[in-house]
Amino acid sequence: MKEFILLFRSAPSDGPQLTPEQLKDVSRPWQDWIGSIAAQQKLANIGARLGFEGATVKADVVTDGPYAEIKEILLGYIVVKTGTLEEAIELSKGCPALSMGGNVEVRDIVQMNS
Amino acid sequence: MSRKSQVLSFKKEVIRVATSDFRPLLSLNLFVMQTSQELIPHLFRTEYSKITAVLAKLFGFEHIEIAEDIASDTFLLAAETWGIKGLPDNPVAWLYTVAKNRAKDHLKHLNIFTGKVTIGLQQASSGFHEIEIDLSDKNIQDSQLQMMFAICNPLIPAEAQIGLSLRILCGFGIEEIADAFLTNKETINKRLYRAKEKLRYEKVKIEFPAPSEINKRLETVLTTLYLLFNEGYYSQSQNITLRKDLCFEAMRLNYLLIENKSTSKPAAYALLSLMCFHASRFEARINQKGEMVLYEEQDTRLWNRELILQGEFFLNKSAKGDEVSKYHLEAAIAYWHTNKQDSQEKWDNILQLYNKLLIIEYSPVAALNRTYALSRATSKAAAIPEAGKLKLTSNHLYYSLLGYLYTDIDNDTAIGHLETALMLAKSDKDKAMILKSINKIKPGRD
Secondary structure, X not given: OEEEEEEXXXXXXXXXXXXXXXXXXXXXXXXXHHHHHHHOOOEEEEEEEOOOOOEEEOOOOEEEOOOOOOOOEEEEEEEEEEOOHHHHHHHHOOOHHHHHOOEEEEEEOOOOOO | OOHHHHHHHHHHHHHHHOOOOHHHHHHHHHHHOOOHHHHHHHHHHHHHHHHHHHHHHHHOHHHHHHHHHHHHHHHHHHHHHHHHHXXXXXXXXXXXXXHHHHHHHHHHHHHHHOOOHHHHOOOHHHOHHHOOOOOOHHHHXXXXXXXXXXXXXXXXXXXXXXXXXXXXHOOOOHHHHHHHOOOOHHHHHHHHHHHHHHHHHOOOOOOOOOOOOHHHHHHHHHHHHHHXXXXXXXXXXXXXXXXXXXXXXXXXHHHHHHHOOOOOOHHHHHHHHHHHHHHOOXXXXXOOOXXXXXXXXXXXXHOOHHHHHHHHHHHHHHOOOOOOOHHHHHHHHHHHHOOOOOOHHHHHHHHHHHHHHHHHOOOHHHHHHHHHHHHHHOOHHHHHXXXXXXXXXXXXXXXXXXXXXXXXXXXXXXXXXXXXXXXXXOOHHHHHHHHHHHHHHOOOOO
């Protein structure tokens, strides 16, 4: 079994703040997607959802916000465990970011040897 | 009073344990049982484990057999004496006095001949004649809880933890334990012996874990109680009374945990809530022929309202703090099942709870139930591809689920899956259930 990180990106939404009820509707597809991966015993780490407070640090300058120069921001990540990259790609096809016009980057995780 | 009605009143009393005022009820029951033949088995269940726990705590775990022997002897003497002289005014106090005297005699004896046990005694310095054998409610409860922590120890296998709990904490006979595990007395005797040896070898103490360790140790205790309950609830054993006893014992021990300030953690409340919800369906889920009745086909009038209400009460109590254990999620799922009425809201919630449960801990049963919930929240057609991904191809329940999902969509495929399920199923009960589903699709066949 290998571990792959799924990084999902999408254009930042600058719409109005969501009500709790709307937020529930937004999070449901995510819960279903992750639940489906967990039901296949392929979830290695629930990962995290990323917020909007942040900055981008470069050698000479710090830019406010996580999305200074790119159209897409990182929304979050999970880690899956599968036999192959193809399986991990198959899992990422259900990611709700895709239906928001976003994308998923699948990368293998290289264990650090101390 | 027949043994059956005696067991029944015991059952009622255990249910009361989950409410605050069970003590008066207990004495009421004693009042009703007027002869020693009726009373002794009942008292054995309730008092044997208390005496054993207190004495073992006093002697140390390494001398647990002595504690068990003294407790057994006490009941033997009760059977002899009460049969001849009639019942004492206060049978419980009588038992405690005899147990105390026997324990003191034993210590005196040992002190004279070997001086061995006193070394293990907590109050060694004061000498045996000053040793107070404290059979107060408080010390009984504390000793039982501490014994629970000693037995529910990851050093010994889960099966041994359950076996020892049944023997030492619940006063079950070896034969009953063998029955519950569908094995023979010899196997159980060996298992318990090895487990005790291991605990002795590791010098396990009968004490409360340090406050910093309590959550972690409590996790093991809760797991054992959860398994003990499930052993009764899902067992293949035909002995329904025994199966119920296992469940109610798990509930009683869980109740001890929530009665104590240091162990009444949210997860303990959540587990008790889960057990109450499940136990509420006891009478409805097994019919008079001893066959399982599917949830969908249960007569809700047989559901125990009182237990459902208690489940809700404990579920509310469990909602303290941020911790969401698997027991919280399972209890919440069981809560939604206490209302048989289907609604979109119900299945949406159950699906989300299964998602969360699987994220905390994968299990094949949770994966299958999640997919079933998905079919109820969306559609069978939408759940079929999700079911396909589970690939639990050695599990008959997997093919039963596929059979269910394909029914009315593609009945030939449905029957194919159910026939595979039939091939994989091991117990007659499971096979009977699957055959029923097949026959429902093929109305011609019977």
